[in-house]
Amino acid sequence: MSMADATPKAEALTDLILTMFRANNLTLTWGDRLVAPFGLTSARWQILGAIVLSERSQPVAWIARNVGANRQNVQRIVNDLHKEGLIEFQPNPHHRRAHLVVLTDKGRQAYEAAINAYNPKVYTLAEGLSLDEIRTAHRVMATLRERLEGEIDAEKAAQTPPMNSSERAGLRS
Amino acid sequence: MSMADATPKAEALTDLILTMFRANNLTLTWGDRLVAPFGLTSARWQILGAIVLSERSQPVAWIARNVGANRQNVQRIVNDLHKEGLIEFQPNPHHRRAHLVVLTDKGRQAYEAAINAYNPKVYTLAEGLSLDEIRTAHRVMATLRERLEGEIDAEKAAQTPPMNSSERAGLRS
DNA sequence: TCCATATTGACATTATAATGCCAAATTGTT
DNA sequence: AACAATTTGGCATTATAATGTCAATATGGA
Known part of the structure; x- marks a missing residue:
């Protein structure tokens, strides 16, 4: 990076x-090609996975938060998946508009087909790497993720300083 | 991933x-915010970096290959950077159309400002991580990258099987 | 030299992502 | 109950990325 004052760690x-x-x-385009035969893309696959892997069914906005994506993009993809019959909406007892998103049989089949295509491939991909170093890499990336989430949350909080209850009370006087 | 037959390593x-x-x-949006004050984005920064760090000046298509991006997108970004006076084109002795891309003073200043803003931040980001585990993570990711590049190249080669010289000779008969 | 092939920038089109705004609905506070 | 704040889906707009095509140019063989 041509940084004169960089420490080895930063470098x-x-x-x-x-x-x-x-x-x-590369992983995204690799995934796109892998699941294209099932009418999926990496982005669609990720959303189906978020639906499958969650404990209970969720509305779109929750899915978006869980996968760390924009709500509107997830909405668009979910709508596409709905048009193609991979997911369906169920009434939400707690919210009249925020329908719950669940997989249809077709959606489940597509997701399982993706997983079945993925499993042998990821095994090959891991060749030459030890379990330990993969886990170390995972831990490093997770730390990076946490740090960045913290920084970005901090910036957002700084932009619109939230009122505490006494500040709100003070406004009313 | 709810994969019944997954090995620990694949998992x-x-x-x-x-x-x-x-x-x-997260890194991309973090980078976007970091360099926004200098009129840059993560994508622009990456291209300026590719220009600065290369041994000799290159045309757009080479830069695109080096950073692993689409030629057309790099062209668009380079054109934007040109309009804003961050880069300029120089005649290419080996190609009449493929001009060489070089940084202007303004471009160099923007890039240096980005680096100066980045250096202390990346140092903070590395806190709590050891040099060893960062390097291990790097090696794992580099291996992943190599594998995927290999797979994708193989697929491309499979799509349009290249002729060898004898095949070409055979066609002519 | 001649010719097939590859490279390159330009242009067009489509696909996807990001951002802002709105009204309906919900939640939390007082 | 009343009211502010938040959440949510919908819609519109813009920004960015991806893909295809084309003509100009260059390269490598024969």
Whole structure:
């Protein structure tokens, strides 16, 4: 990175980040091709997974938060999946508009087909790597994720300083 | 991932990939905010970096290949950077149309400002992580990248089987 | 030299993502 | 009960990315 004052650790983290950018994009296009035969994309697959793996069925906005994506994009993808019969909406006892999203049989089949295509591939992908180093990498990436989530949350909080209850009370006087 | 037949290693790699997706997106928005004051984005920054860090000046298509992005998108970004005076084109002795892309003073200043803003931040980001585990993570991600590049290249080669010289000779008869 | 192939920038089109705004609905506070 | 704040889906707009096509140019063989 041509940073004169970079410590080895910071330099190594920069290398990691740059490699992550490439690996991320490659993984997405790899996933796109892998699940294309089932009418899926990486993005659709991710959303189906979020639905399948959640304890209980959720409205769109919750899914978006869970996968860390924009609510509107998830809504668009969910609507597409609905048009194609992969998911359906169920009434939400707690909210009249926020319907619950569940998989149809067709959706479940597509998701399972994706998983079945993925499993042998990811096994091959892991060849030459030890369980330990994969887990170490996971821990590093998880730490990175936590740090960044913290920073971004902090920025958002700084932009619109939330009132505490005494401040709100003061406004009313 | 709810994969009945997954080995621990494959499962760990899946966890890593899912965490990578999140960390990647967070890093990009974090980078966007970091360099926005200098008229940059993560994508622009990456391209300026590719120009700065390359041994010799290159045309757009080469830059695109180096950063693993679409030629057309890099072209668009480069054109934007040109309009804003961050880069300029120089004649290419080896190609009449493929001009060489170089940074202007303004571009260099923006890039340096980005680096200066980035350096202390990445140092903070690395806190709590050891040099060893960062390097291990880097190696894992680099392996992942190589594997995926290999797979994708293989698929492309399979789509349009290239002729060898004898096949070409045979066609002519 | 001649010719097939590959590269490159330009242009067009489509797909996807990001952002802002709105009204309906819900939640929490007082 | 009343009211502010938040959440949610819908809609519109813009920004960015991806894909395809084309002509100009360059490259490598024969």
